[in-house]
Amino acid sequence: GDSVTQMEGPVTLSEEAFLTINCTYTATGYPSLFWYVQYPGEGLQLLLKATKADDKGSNKGFEATYRKETTSFHLEKGSVQVSDSAVYFCALSSSGSARQLTFGSGTQLTVLP
Amino acid sequence: NAGVTQTPKFQVLKTGQSMTLQCAQDMNHEYMSWYRQDPGMGLRLIHYSVGAGITDQGEVPNGYNVSRSTTEDFPLRLLSAAPSQTSVYFCASSFSRTSELTDTQYFGPGTRLTVL
Numbered sequence: 001g002d003s004v005t006q007m008e009g010p011v012t013l014s015e016e017a018f019l020t021i022n023c024t025y026t027a028t029g030y031p032s033l034f035w036y037v038q039y040p041g042e043g044l045q046l047l048l049k050a051t052k053a054d055d056k057g058s059n060k061g062f063e064a065t066y067r068k069e070t071t072s073f074h075l076e077k078g079s080v081q082v083s084d085s086a087v088y089f090c091a092l093s094s095s096g097s098a099r100q101l102t103f104g105s106g107t108q109l110t111v112l113p
Numbered sequence: 114n115a116g117v118t119q120t121p122k123f124q125v126l127k128t129g130q131s132m133t134l135q136c137a138q139d140m141n142h143e144y145m146s147w148y149r150q151d152p153g154m155g156l157r158l159i160h161y162s163v164g165a166g167i168t169d170q171g172e173v174p175n176g177y178n179v180s181r182s183t184t185e186d187f188p189l190r191l192l193s194a195a196p197s198q199t200s201v202y203f204c205a206s207s208f209s210r211t212s213e214l215t216d217t218q219y220f221g222p223g224t225r226l227t228v229l
Contacts, residue, residue: 004155036220043117043203043220044156089155100171101218103148103155 002027006090006104013080013111021075021107023064023090031094033057033066033073034101038087047075047088080111114139117221119204125227126194134189134224136204142219144207145187149173149200150223156203162187194228201225 007022036044048057053068090104146161158171162181178190204221
């Protein structure tokens with residue numbers, strides 16, 4: 001079956017540091033890939049997505065590139081801020097639907113001033 | 114718009130008790146779903162609905178019932194709670210059953226349930 005493996009956390013960085021959160025997947029066919037973010041006390045929000053190989057999703061300074069050859073979708077940001085502190089979830093959909101999602105276990109990010 | 118709302122925020126139950134987790138959305142979304150979030154396991158789909166009167170099972174449906182009598186509401190029922198149902202529950206909704214590849218799910222803030 002489908003699965004998503006995320007870098008284990010928690011991750012603690014200083015403000016303006018470079019962020020990478022690794023995500024690899026196993027799926028049938030050609031899945032769509034997503035990153036969701038959960039701020040404290042809130043529900044999950046879609047951060048970015050990519051629907052085919054070599055697509056790059058980007059939002060709020062975050063980027064991730066769909067790499068079919070390595071089955072990866074790593075999240076990166078060049079300079080993190082304290083306000084980026086949250087839990088980040090990698091997810092996929094192999095049914096062609098953005099709603100039937102398989103999630104990774106989440107990575108807690110804390111950014112210190 | 115309030116978006117997706119869930120009540121209660123926290124709940125403690127004893128084994129065997131029943132309860133309903135409420136979920137409502139005011140965005141006229143057709144698709145709604147329930148997930149549970151457990152430590153180290155990410156979110157798993159429990160049940161979903163593509164419109165009023167239509168529901169289907171997700172990955173982990175056992176022990177839960179749902180119904181969709183209106184577009185706005187999608188309650189999740191635990192008929193006889195078990196400690197294995199201790200989890201954080203998230204409701205989500207999205208707009209269209211036709212634009213699936215580009216559809217965005219909107220999540221509620223979650224309900225933290227403890228079953229003793």
